[in-house]
């Protein structure tokens with residue numbers, strides 16, 4: 001059995017970054033940039049006032065109070081045509097261009113208008129409350145790097161940079177194929193000995209949340225014809241994800257049926273719990289990730305392998321490092337040779353450190369517990385008995401991107 005790290009490395013090596021396409025900025029949310037976002041304008045385009053007040057020459061207000069002649073009025077969106085001369089001030093508002101000749105803004109709270117003059121009570125240094133041209137960015141500056149997921153902030157920045165179209169990665173089409181005679185879709189009649197399929201819907205949601213397009217292939221029965229026919233429908237997708245049928249029983253057909261259909265298996269079985277029967281390969285040019293059927297195993301594998309796989313297809317940096325440190329909230333016995341991903345809750349110790357406490361039962365069918373968990377607590381293979389308070393690695397399950 002290969003390690004979790006080795007499995008992830010091999011999966012990433014078996015996937016190629018998808019081609020780019022062009023989208024209008026209003027459709028860019030949740031897409032991954034295929035090239036750097038480069039400013040097409042300078043912001044602000046000219047020096048502007050950061051406050052409502054008076055544009056002055058700082059030298060004129062070096063000693064206060066002083067009286068300046070009002071030479072003009074400039075709200076945002078307009079421009080003062082003249083030049084502010086010695087002893088003059090221009091009424092100005094936030095965002096308006098600072099007139100030529102002026103080099104500072106006196107805020108209106110520090111001055112009083114008296115007819116056609118303004119009496120300044122507080123002096124200002126040159127440059128005060130003036131936003132220089134290009135303070136935010138200049139034309140040609142890189143705002144967001146290729147490989148970045150476009151969130152609301154980046155959409156706003158692209159707009160400010162006057163970039164109406166973006167080159168983004170095509171959305172990965174991920175075919176999802178649950179297998180098993182015992183599973184039916186939610187809402188369908190449930191026969192004797194049958195259960196409702198949770199994997200397909202959870203994985204489709206996971207893919208969609210990551211900006212991919214889930215393709216529902218239906219449910220493959222535990223017979224060779226059904227599985228072969230439905231898996232064939234994955235042609236044209238960027239990734240096929242199966243669940244179930246991955247283990248060693250004679251009804252676990254995925255490996256053998258897809259093998260007959262041309263699956264070039266890269267690996268099967270990894271030193272991980274849950275998730276031991278994970279498999280990866282190439283089926284007629286389509287990468288194939290075979291997840292275990294147990295709902296918790298399937299979703300933990302989605303976090304650890306499908307998430308980086310989709311990220312890779314989208315040209316994003318490796319997300320494997322989305323781990324954090326915490327302290328252990330309960331004593332744990334020795335671990336065996338499989339890397340363990342324990343469902344755990346998070347809280348804070350009295351001194352503010354993150355604390356991860358695993359649930360006492362860790363059955364890989366227990367979806368309710370998975371939903372109640374805040375993180376996965378990682379235990380290395382062969383970890384010795386470990387006392388509460390020891391440092392541990394965790395994989396958070398919350399967060400916006402790839403949240404479970």
Ligand SMILES: Nc1nc2c(c(=O)[nH]1)N[C@H]1C(S)=C(S)[C@@H](COP(=O)(O)OP(=O)(O)OC[C@H]3O[C@@H](n4cnc5c(N)ncnc54)[C@H](O)[C@@H]3O)O[C@H]1N2
Pocket residue numbers: 178179180182183195196197198199200243244245246247248249252274275276277291292293294295297364365
């Ligand atoms: N003798 C051995 N038995 C098993 C081993 C082993 O090494 N030796 N591995 C165990 C491990 S670990 C896992 S994980 C499971 C995974 O097996 P499969 O991937 O073949 O999954 P199935 O047998 O098809 O199903 C397992 C379990 O999950 C339920 N299931 C399946 N699909 C869905 C779905 N879409 N939604 C909800 N639940 C689903 C299914 O009913 C089973 O209860 O094998 C162990 N056995």
Ligand code: MOO
Pocket residue numbers: 272273274275276277292294297364
């Ligand atoms: O590895 Mo299985 O995934 O224990 O439940």
